[in-house]
Amino acid sequence: MRKTNTTHGKIRQLFIILFPLLITQLSLYAMSFFDIMMSGRYSTADVAGVSIGSSLWMPIYSGLGGILLAIPPIISQLIGAKDIKKVPFNIIQAIYLALAIGVAITIIGFILLNPILSMMNLEPAVEQVAHSFLVGLGYGILPLFVFNVLRSFMDGLGQTRISMLITLSALPINITFNYFLIYGKFGFPELGGVGSGYATAITYWLIFIIALIVVVKVEPFASYRVFKRFYRLSLKSWKTLLVIGLPIGFSIFFETSIFAAVTLFMSSYDTITIASHQIAMNFASFLYMAPLSISMGLTIVVAFEVGAKRYSDAREYSKIGISIAVILSLICSLVIFFLREQVASIYTDDQVVIKLTTHFLIYAIFFQISDAFQAPIQGILRGYKDVNFTFFMSLVSYWVIGLPFGYTLANFTDLGPFGYWIGLISGLAIGAIGLLGRLLYLQKVKYPSTQKSV
Template identity: 35%
Template sequence: MNLSNYTSEFKKNLSIAYPVMLGQLGHVLVGLADNLMVGKLGAAPLASVSLANGLMFIFLSLGIGFSFAITPLIAEADGEKNTEKGSIIFKHGIFLATILGFVICFLMLGSQNLMYYMQQPTEVVELAKPYYQVIAFSMVPVMIFQGFKQFADGLSLTKYAMRATIIANIINVFFNYVLIYGELGFPELGVVGSAYGTLFSRFFMVGFMIFIVVKTKSFKPYIVNFSFKNIELPIVKRIYNLGYPTALQMWFEVTLFASGIFIAGVLGTNSQAANQIALNLASMTFMIAVGLGVTATVRVGNQKGLQNFKELRRVGLSIFILMIFIDLFFALCFVVFKDILPTFYVDNIQVVETAATLIIIAGFFQLSDGIQVVVLGALRGMQDVKIPMGITFISYWVIGFPICYYLALHTPLKAVGIWIGLLVSLTASAILLYLRFNKLTRKLIVEKHELT
């Protein structure tokens, strides 16, 4: 293998990925700001944010997964230079995203009492409920924003969503400061103050994206005569057929990690706080994988539109190799700084010691997690979603969850057992998904060769 055939694509891959990475960093920093600022109130408030966000992401993952269907369809239309087709996908995508936002909001409001049945500490649940109620209303702007974001990503115009999330993060930090602690004449709301900061910042994000799409020349051909009138069922069905397996892929993973949060809660407040620290740090590096996953979807989708399957495979492999290099670096950083990183969150020595051990394992699974994300992105760009959906289910719930559950609750490993299970599940997913990509691309190349 001539490595330069793949490393030559690194610059272009990063040019598409870096705004997504920074935008994703903005999302992660919202959570980081909430955790750091709420963490100053104590372990129970920090655990309550972890519990509420864990339950919230179970619902949000379905909506975000559906919105991911917009990107490969737009990328394919862009590869074909078919603006009219892209405009139709955009309109229907925003329509579905808006409907999903309201559905998720109502589902969250109706599910808040589930926290009482999750064997969590009572003090944590009582703090989590009002936080959860407020962030439920933020699901509407989040989903509308996702619709616009996935549309822009499909056109390789990833910088606008990045700008929206970075500015929104500043807004979130400001409102966190004044509402959690009661500064500058604002009421002192504690944990729920951070939820209002998140809500306000998310309304800004969707407003910013609407403004950009209306005012930017590159988007204007796609919004001519934009209206929700004449919604076509076949287009809705096409997005649905691509969206629901993608939604379930994400749901399987998010619910696995959420289950880890709930199991950690059963082990006690300190274990849950330590688990949240390790999970938040892992999310910081996960943004890199998300950026390259979007890049894989866009670039592979473009090549699918051109029916150039040799180039499709080469581009996909170049992104996988880049991901490996980056994740090896982050894994090393996690191992080296394992004892220092937890101290930025809390000063509870038991929480810090447990988190340090979890961070070592998180360092090792960086590689598996990154690979499975970018391969999923490439398969999504090929609009191959149903088999990957099955692979993720098997990896996370047939293999991973039983290991998490058994090691955490039936061995002395406790919280460490949760993370061993996560590592095994992500590794299985990465291997199986890559085998799927390898088989599918080789088959398409052979079929194209036979036709010519």
């Protein structure tokens, strides 16, 4: 990264960082997309089971993995302040923390998985697929979390193209092993949707190994000599990571777990409704990768400018990023509206599921518009290391407003399952308004653009 003096230069630098992040996020989420889509080609029970398994896994992974999103702003601010000697120590401490998180998830999952699935009162075939899918995926948890640290290190240096290339390699690996293990090709066992869980675990291991080799062997990462020295575990460093990371993680957890909660409530409906809801939600979440990538890119560039105390540049990046997100959201909304039947048919051949999915996809349009504001603003606030308000707004907008409102509409009106979507949309919109107010206050009071830069 470098200092830019013009709006054109800022747009160019943001896109240089943003585009690889977008490809990376689309590739990561495409793994879930192909898990569900390829399972849907196997059977309706398999797509429902894999969808539920993914819905339970994603908030846990996103929330606890979100703690590690403290790394890019820490690294970017160190680089902006030209304090690069502290970088290797911070990366190693983050790896220790990632391993601790992975072990904790594995232990807790072993204890709670069966009770949670039993509580959902699923059809036996769907419950069995969901359980075995998560068991298979669990073998890849530890390498996944360490990979996230290494990827955050790359992104924090502004080298998002490298992490993009590594993650792109994961997609064909995942699709290939899905094909082998779901359908039992080339001598592999035919596991149905369960096979996608094991395929995902294999993929996590392979991209971790690739990332590790890159950090050790490839410049500019090798010059930091991250693994050349042994560092003792530092609780003080963990505290620094957790002070920033925990609010980020909880914020993401509140946002993603709300969808798992809705899936839990949706389990009272039939398998057709569950499958249709999950397909529409999966595609909406796939499109969310665009504003999420913009959010991550803004964290990097804003943190870099804040580290150098160039607050006016940080504000200009904020305006550029939000504008790009809004434009993209309008394009995505048009895609959903005019091609919703074609989108549904990607996932399944079942005409009943396709018809119901097209109705759910209409509501997904409103997700795109709200996400265009709230996701980039979250990234900007993280660049300032201002994370507590985002945590608070996620709790209030989703769990205090969105879910209760959605439950009321679903159970006490004729809207049925669509009521949950309206509740989520309402919570998302309120969250976006609250975050915008926080950003305007922060940039006006705490980081005024009139302050001199260095």
